[in-house]
Amino acid sequence: MSQYTITVIKNEQPKPKPASDQLMFGKYFTDHMFIQDYSEERGWHNPRIIPYEPISLDPAAMIFHYGQTVFEGLKAYKTKEGQIQLFRPDKNMERLNRSNDRMCIPAIDEEFAIDAIKHLVHIDHEWVPDTPGTSLYIRPFIISTEPYLGVSPSSTYQFIVILSPVGSYYKEGINPVKIAVENDYVRAVKGGTGEAKTAGNYASSLKAQVIGEQEGYAQVLWLDGVEKKYIEEVGSMNVFFKINGEVITPMLNGSILNGVTRNSVIELLNYWNIPVVERRITMQELFDSYQKGELEEAFGSGTAAVISPIGELNWDDQKMIINQGKTGEISRKLYDTLTGIQYGTEEDPFNWIIKVK
Amino acid sequence: MSQYTITVIKNEQPKPKPASDQLMFGKYFTDHMFIQDYSEERGWHNPRIIPYEPISLDPAAMIFHYGQTVFEGLKAYKTKEGQIQLFRPDKNMERLNRSNDRMCIPAIDEEFAIDAIKHLVHIDHEWVPDTPGTSLYIRPFIISTEPYLGVSPSSTYQFIVILSPVGSYYKEGINPVKIAVENDYVRAVKGGTGEAKTAGNYASSLKAQVIGEQEGYAQVLWLDGVEKKYIEEVGSMNVFFKINGEVITPMLNGSILNGVTRNSVIELLNYWNIPVVERRITMQELFDSYQKGELEEAFGSGTAAVISPIGELNWDDQKMIINQGKTGEISRKLYDTLTGIQYGTEEDPFNWIIKVK
Ligand SMILES: Cc1ncc(COP(=O)(O)O)c(C=O)c1O
Ligand SMILES: Cc1ncc(COP(=O)(O)O)c(C=O)c1O
Helix, strand or coil, X not given: CCCCCCEECCCCCCCCCCCHHHXXXXXXXXXXXXXXXXXXXXXXXXXXXXXXXXXXXXXXXXXXXXXXXXXCCEEEEECCCCCEEEECHHHHXXXXXXXXXXXXCCCXXXXXXXXXXXHHHHHCHHHCCCCCCCEEEEEEEEEECCECCCCCCCCEEEEEEEEEEECCCCCCCCCCEEEEECCCCCCCCCCCCCCCCCHXXXXXXXXXXXXXXXXXXXXXXXXXXXXXXXXXXXXXXXXXXXXXXXXXXXXXXXXXXXXXXXXXXXXXXXHCCCCEEECCCEHHHHHHHHHCCCEEEEEEEEXXXXXXXXXXXXXXXXXXXXXXXXXXXXXXXXXXXXXXXXXXXXXXXXXXXXXCC | CCCXXXXXXXXXXXXXXXXXXXCCCCCCCCCEEEEEEEECCCEEEEEEEEECCCEEECCCECHHHHCCEEECCEEEEECCCCCEEEECHHHHHHHHXXXXXXXXXXXXXXXXXXXXXXXXXXXXHHHCCCCCCCEEEEEEEEEECCECCCCCCCCEEEEEEEEEEECCCCCCCCCCEEEEECCCCCCCCCCCCCCCXXXXXXXXXXXXXXXXXXXXXXXXEEECCCCCCEEEEEXXXXXXXXXXXXXXXXXXXXXCCCCHHHHHHHHHHHHCCCCEEEXXXXXXXXXXXXXXCCEEEEEEEECCCEEEEEXXXXXXXXXXXXXXXXXXXXXXXXXXXXXXXXXXXXXXXXXXXXXXC
């Protein structure tokens, strides 16, 4: 139980809300935001919900120079009955604190942070869209704010939560994507920050992503930074392959993000008695399975798309068309079940749902 | 030649200046700053020098989430005659554009940026301290400002320059430091962003730096991220070793910063006909040379300290005391020559100095 009390200042000039069918990802923001400050003397203090407004920082604030920062991403969903609910926010707050640890940022109170998110979402509940597939994206993040150019951890921080109504990822139903295996650029390496959800990992991924898009790919598949052999993850998704009846996903090794959706997929597959293993897997092994006709499905998992079937995977000049470019059976079942739980149309056997008020 | 005109708004409330002997690194900032905006339609536009003031950004601005940003660090020095001068600013602006390229940030006009820096330094010329060893640190940086949570390059940026009067790095004369070889954490890897001066590299270095400091070390020595064998660089310095009369520095390999001081050291050594090579060197080779009594000097090179002799290097539990923990002859000569050129007491055979007005 948290001893903090959140001060609320209501926005007296609410914005017009975009139409549900015009929503995109991360373009529109709601009327309020949550902020909490950190100082060495007071720890985390002064939690408040205030009108959504610009952040004002000294130009020497460390976030602008040394990128000491972490973030999270989760969603609030509206059920047919109008109930607003979160999917496993505890997992996101646990991961936020693991990221904090790696980035030398003081830990937050996870339980309090969930309360703060619920409170904020409740205040902006009219912003949670209700057309199928839409949701309210929640972006908690922590920035280092001390105005100091020495390379060392900041002595002050702000923990901020903003909300963005987002459209359906699949406007015309779940749809397989084309992915390119990245051979030149590296996203993360053992001993680096790959397992933390921190800005630098995404900054370093931009170049490969831009080149991939120019070549017609939705995202790139990252290989390990040491041997460039082992499959790691996709741009903003973990990755799974069904080979010969068994589902395989790269094991957590310190450079891969520990996805909440990844974990949920593994739990569901276990629940359904579908064999699933976490282990190292090389591109060569994947390609060999493909050539033997044993690669049955491939898909990414992440908060944004939930499940994203991979219809085509390009490795150098070798094009792999998976499941004839169509959505596989397990991909579909996982997508339907996860979204069903999120939107309250399916049972929630794992108690993954946290209701907002 | 640049077609831009810089608008100047003078600060009518200049701050009191800290005493020269109380200066530290990067704690105090001058009365003015330079800003220029970028948009896709207008390119880089609206260059202006305005009073030093907070930056106001949408909380969804990309810099807070995906760390798309680059920076530089150089100094202005005051000569005995009161002349203010810069050291190789062209090298810093070239590097800024190389960093921009890696980070998908639009290139700046290098010549114009040098003009802008000179203009800004001139306006704040009273802030350039003149006690021996002090200088005005110049921090150009570019931040991504678009309020959008998609992972892609920003469509808007700000190029900002701030100035900070800094104290002498060596209060009691040039002084060897203790450095620990880092075996667990990795700063950068081939294919990553190590060669770019970008926030994420520094964020990822904090944890090892904090642990190193707790154990009594000034900085850590990074090894390559692939084999953890090859010497890369120190926290914010490149590194040199004198072995058997020859000076060796790790070659640029894509994960090491291409230091301006490093380049200047190499040019000076060549000029003096002291053998210097850029090549891969393993910790094992260094240690073996040490044991054979052939490791004569070790030093770091960087804008902040210029030359920082390494008196002790710790590799696992093997402690190497270099040159009896004292400043070596070449370290001293490089330090004296470089600072001599910077402060105008030595000849400048390479035309490294650019005078401000
Ligand atoms: C790099 C990366 N991998 C994987 C994921 C999937 O994680 P989650 O399922 O928690 O959304 C994400 C993002 O959200 C990500 O950014
Ligand atoms: C990682 C790193 N290496 C090396 C250097 C030295 O470069 P320069 O000599 O240009 O200052 C710096 C810094 O300034 C740095 O940040």
